[in-house]
Amino acid sequence: MPELPEVEITRRSLLPLMVGRKVERVVIRERRLRWPISPSLPKALEGQIVQGIDRRAKYLLIRAASGTALLHLGMSGSFSQVDRSAPVEAHEHFDLCLSDGPVIRYRDPRRFGAFLWTSRPVEQHRLLSKLGVEPLPVVAKDRATGGEATGAELGVSGDYLYERSRGRTAPLRNFLLDGRIVVGVGNIYASEACFLAGIRPDRAAGRVSRARYARLAEEIRAVLTAAIAAGGTTLRDFHADGQEGGFQLQLRAYGREAQPCLRCDGMIQRRVASQRSMFFCAGCQA
């Protein structure tokens, strides 16, 4: 479930539940995530007031006075709000028990997620320091997140993508998934943005024109914004796990192999590169 829209929706869902509350207890049942959860993390976080929740790429940053918790949902992570007495289901690896409030429970069957703590400026963390630009404009209140690289304030720009792609022979889809270039564009939206921009995702990134990158940057912002808006509607009152509310993605290309193109009389086809599928219409993408 987690592409950037889902992570952003999760962030917004958690805000009213967590900000201003004290983390009374961190209960860890399974520490083997992408990296093992540090045994000292609960002590670091317990007793802290949550000052804010920011997002950098697909990392959620839970801010406290003495440090920051980094959370990543991996491929299958989600949060839900549960009663204190709720029975623990499979794959529910940890709880954040808040003062005077709900318990926030993390579930992650594949355990590719992460839960880390740093007491240093979080933007200097090794997982964040080399990340590329944010795809969407950074709003003023989130500035502290550190997404200050080229063009972050305006979201990703066509000129930036054009410059960074010169000389690259890998498929455009791979280029868009490269977090050192632009963050938050996952496999679904890479295909979707390419479809909307009329560019084949298997074209070499270095052989896409400046004008077409301008269009592509626009479509990346548009599709992510639309997905956040759609998810925001469905998940307004917090079911942080996306499958719950039948979150409709309105996909035009991704997952539609052998189905008719919605724009021309072609068929959507699937092609694998770097062991991952991409979907496009050979009729209207070039």
Added chain:
DNA sequence: CCCAAGACCTGGCGGC
């Protein structure tokens, strides 16, 4: 530096 593959995991699905 660039690029592709490997690694980490579990679950759902279609086919036989």
Added chain:
DNA sequence: TGCCGCCAGGTCTTGG
């Protein structure tokens, strides 16, 4: 029904 292979929304790490 049961088993098997394939596929999955991520991304860090390694090796060429």
